Amino acid sequence: MIEVQNLTKYYKDFCAVDNISMTIRKGEILGLLGPNGAGKTTTLRMLTGYFRPSSGSITIKDYVMPEDNLKIKSLIGYLPESAPLYHNMLVYDYLEYVAKLKGIDDKEARYDRFLQLSDLCGLSAIMAKPIADLSKGLKQRVGLAHAMMTDPEILILDEPTSGLDPNQIAEIRNIIKTIGKEKTIIFSTHILSEAEATCDRIAIINNGRVVADDTTANLKQNAGRSSFIRLAIQGAQKNDVVDLLSGISEKLDISQVSENEKHILSFEIRCSDNTDFRSQIYLKIKETDWIIVEFQKESQALEKIFRELTREEK
Amino acid sequence: MKQITTIAIKEFKDYFISPIAYIVISLFLIVTGWFFFSTFFIFGRADLRDFFSLLPITFSFIIPAVTMRLFSEEKNVGSYETLLTMPVSFTDIALGKFFAATLFSLSLLVPTLSYPLFIAFIGDLDPGPVIGGYIGAVFLAGAYSSIGLFASSLTRNQIISFIIGCAMCFTLTILDKLLFFMPEKIIGIVNYVGSNSHFLNIAKGVIDSRDILYFVSVIFIFVFSTYLVMHEKN
Numbered sequence: 001m002i003e004v005q006n007l008t009k010y011y012k013d014f015c016a017v018d019n020i021s022m023t024i025r026k027g028e029i030l031g032l033l034g035p036n037g038a039g040k041t042t043t044l045r046m047l048t049g050y051f052r053p054s055s056g057s058i059t060i061k062d063y064v065m066p067e068d069n070l071k072i073k074s075l076i077g078y079l080p081e082s083a084p085l086y087h088n089m090l091v092y093d094y095l096e097y098v099a100k101l102k103g104i105d106d107k108e109a110r111y112d113r114f115l116q117l118s119d120l121c122g123l124s125a126i127m128a129k130p131i132a133d134l135s136k137g138l139k140q141r142v143g144l145a146h147a148m149m150t151d152p153e154i155l156i157l158d159e160p161t162s163g164l165d166p167n168q169i170a171e172i173r174n175i176i177k178t179i180g181k182e183k184t185i186i187f188s189t190h191i192l193s194e195a196e197a198t199c200d201r202i203a204i205i206n207n208g209r210v211v212a213d214d215t216t217a218n219l220k221q222n223a224g225r226s227s228f229i230r231l232a233i234q235g236a237q238k239n240d241v242v243d244l245l246s247g248i249s250e251k252l253d254i255s256q257v258s259e260n261e262k263h264i265l266s267f268e269i270r271c272s273d274n275t276d277f278r279s280q281i282y283l284k285i286k287e288t289d290w291i292i293v294e295f296q297k298e299s300q301a302l303e304k305i306f307r308e309l310t311r312e313e314k
Numbered sequence: 315m316k317q318i319t320t321i322a323i324k325e326f327k328d329y330f331i332s333p334i335a336y337i338v339i340s341l342f343l344i345v346t347g348w349f350f351f352s353t354f355f356i357f358g359r360a361d362l363r364d365f366f367s368l369l370p371i372t373f374s375f376i377i378p379a380v381t382m383r384l385f386s387e388e389k390n391v392g393s394y395e396t397l398l399t400m401p402v403s404f405t406d407i408a409l410g411k412f413f414a415a416t417l418f419s420l421s422l423l424v425p426t427l428s429y430p431l432f433i434a435f436i437g438d439l440d441p442g443p444v445i446g447g448y449i450g451a452v453f454l455a456g457a458y459s460s461i462g463l464f465a466s467s468l469t470r471n472q473i474i475s476f477i478i479g480c481a482m483c484f485t486l487t488i489l490d491k492l493l494f495f496m497p498e499k500i501i502g503i504v505n506y507v508g509s510n511s512h513f514l515n516i517a518k519g520v521i522d523s524r525d526i527l528y529f530v531s532v533i534f535i536f537v538f539s540t541y542l543v544m545h546e547k548n
Contacts, residue, residue, distance in 0.1 A: 048399045052548055074401035084392030088331045100320040101400045146396065 001026040001184055002047070002154065007056035009042050009208075016042045018208035019056070026153075029180045031199035031216075032188040035310050039208040040188040041081060044158050047186070048078045060154070074102065077152035081159050083143030087132035091123060091142055094131060095149070102150045117145040120175065137168035144175060155179065157187035161194060173198055192302045196220075202302075206310040219305060229269040229278060232294035233285070238265055244288070245269065248280045264293055317402045321410025322417070325384065329418050334383075342376050342422045350429070360437030362430060366447040366517040370487040370510050373451075373458050377419050378479025381462025382472045384411045385540075389470035398548065408540045412456075412463050412533075419455035423448065442519040450516030453529035457509060458483045460536035467543040486510075486532075 002024040009017040017039045024030055032040045045051040047058060049069050058065040063072050086094060095117070099110045118124045121141040126134060131142065140160065147155055160176070161169045176185060176198055189195055195202050195216070202219055204212040212219065233241060238256055245254050245267075257266040271277060278297065285292060329335040350365040357364075388394040397407065430444045465479035466472075489508030496504050505511060509532070512525040 045395070050395055050399050050548060070401050070403060073399060076399070078396075078399045080392065080395045080399070082392070084394075084396055086328075086393055087391065088328060097320065097324050098400070101317060101402055103401065105316070143396075 001028075001061065002186075003057075003059040004047070005057045005059075007043070007046060007058065008054050009039075009046060009051060010054045016208055017046070017053075020205075020208075020210050021056075022203060022210065022213060024184060024186065026184055027182065029176070029185045029198060029200045030187075031195035031202045032186065032205060033190065033192065033195050033202055033306060034188075034205035035190065038205045038310070040205055041158055042208075043205070044078075044156050044186065044188060048076055048156055049073055050078075074150070075153055077147035077149065077155045079140075079143045079147040079155075079157045079160055082136075082163065083139045083146075085131045085139060085142060085146075088130065090128055090130055091134075092127045094142065095145060098146050098149050104150065113149065113151075117148060120148070120178070121145045122171070137164045137171075140164060140168070140172065144172070148179065153184060155183050155185045155187075157185065159188055159190075161189065161191065169194070192306055196302050204306060204309050211309040212305060220302060228271075228298055229281070230266070230294060230296045230298055231269060231281070231292070232264050232266045234262070234264045234291040234293050236265060236288070236290040241265060241267065241290075244284055245281065248277060248284060249275075251275070252277060266294070317406040318410045318413065321402070321407060322413040325411055325414030326417050329380070329414075334380075335418070335421075338376060338380055339422055339425065342372065343425055345372055345376075346426065360433050360439050362433070362444055362447055363517075365426070365429060366443075366450070367514065369447075369451060369517075370454060370513055371484075373419070373454055374483030374487045375480055376422065377415075377455065377458040378462045378465065378476050378483060380418055381415045381459055381466055381479060382476040383466070384415060384463055385466040386470050386472040386475045390472075404541050404544045408463070408467075408537050408544065412460055412537050412540075415459040415463060416456045419459055420452060423451055423455075443517065446519035446521065447517040449521065450513045450525075453516065453526065454509065454513050457486075457529045457532040457536075460533045460540075461486070464536040464540045464543070467540045467547075 004023070005021050007017055007020045008015070020039075020043060032043065034040050042051065046053050047060075049065060049072055052066060060072050060075060063075075065072060086097075089097070092114070095114055096110065099113065104110050104113060114127075118127065121144050123141060123145060126138055126142075131139065134142065144157075144160070147157065157176070161172050164172065173194065176187065179185070180198070187198075199216055201215050202212070203210055238259070242254055242256075245252060249271075251271050253270045255268050255270075257268055259265050269277070269281070276297070278295070282292075282295070346365060346368065349368050350362075353364060385394070388397060430439060430441075433439050461482050462475075462479040465482065466475040468478060469475050486507070486509040488510070490505055490510045493501050493505060506528070509528075512528045515522055515525045
């Protein structure tokens, strides 16, 4: 669907995107992860034809940039970072303007599409409001409606959830998931849990280079060792717990994290290989009169990979 | 073509949504009205010659104020990115914005149509120069709008684009008054480049293809330069 080869972008002497190559298949939700200034936005801007690459090629379907730029632009729906819109227009007027520019000429067809979009993005209450009066989350939704106007095959969203409150983030994520069932979606974010929850595939970018590119499941599996068990116990002495747990297996590495005022001890238990010791731990503790307050396996997979791959070399 | 109309209509409406349109129109009417009527009854001539001879100067300040937001505002807000990633070509955008600005500059002139009506009522008005004057004003507005458009495409700061636009329009306007300082060899060229003499020719009621060609060339050069700037900056 989308073929990117040796894509490079220089701003004067600064190399923002350095030789990126990737293939994005139809129907995939790709998350672009990376620290601030890694080159995510620049990459997306080149994909949408807003920036010209310094070198490299982009092929979408059978169209090549920049010759078929207009054709490619009509295949893509794009939501730029922080959804820049015309502030003095009403939402309805804005959508009508966009629909006309995107070539929906028939009045009826336009109206039908507005109804669908306002359902999907929850715009019906704000149709007659000036865009300047909308909150950030609402602007983001208008931007999303803009991007999806012609029901494009490819959606490119640049940090669609940045600056939103948790409710709004959940809403936008739901929208992405709903439309992602039949569309190809590329979106950038620096929130790891978001990428984990919504993407089929994750590409991590650092300093303009792709440092990891794999399915979400594979990435997590490769970093499996970073999972640990969080255990909190009431009514026990620290040494007793450590003795008891180390009796289970030599592979366990137990570290105490904290003890709070109610004498609840928290531990993180790691295992040198990937065996799950939860049942043994539970059975052991059952023999005592300690109370388990918290007992949970946690995975830091993505976070760990992300930090390792994007740490600044000093 | 359809895209051009859509953009032009949107931009034209934009002027009237915000207070800009009303402020600029009032300012224009006050300035032209004052300079024209302050001497009108002293001379006691039933014509609009003074009004039209002042028009290039007033236009070279008013029109850049009209055009300064065309690109600068979009670049500043970021909506330029949204616009460029829609399936529209650079030419559509440049032409759409150019037509909107020209149309708005012409709508400045609509209230001034009351001047000839008023004069015809109290005196014997020769319609030829008046019609010529308004035709000249259309070309002048087009040429200065294209210059303002170009100035706006250069920067994201509206004030800078206003100043650049003013400087360019004003220079073109007063060029034929600077001939005195020019070496003899280039006087002909400089005189042709200045806009004032071309406008005044048409305003006299003499519609010469050379003058029309001049304005069309100015419009073409600056709309095309705008296109080149857009191309270069992305």
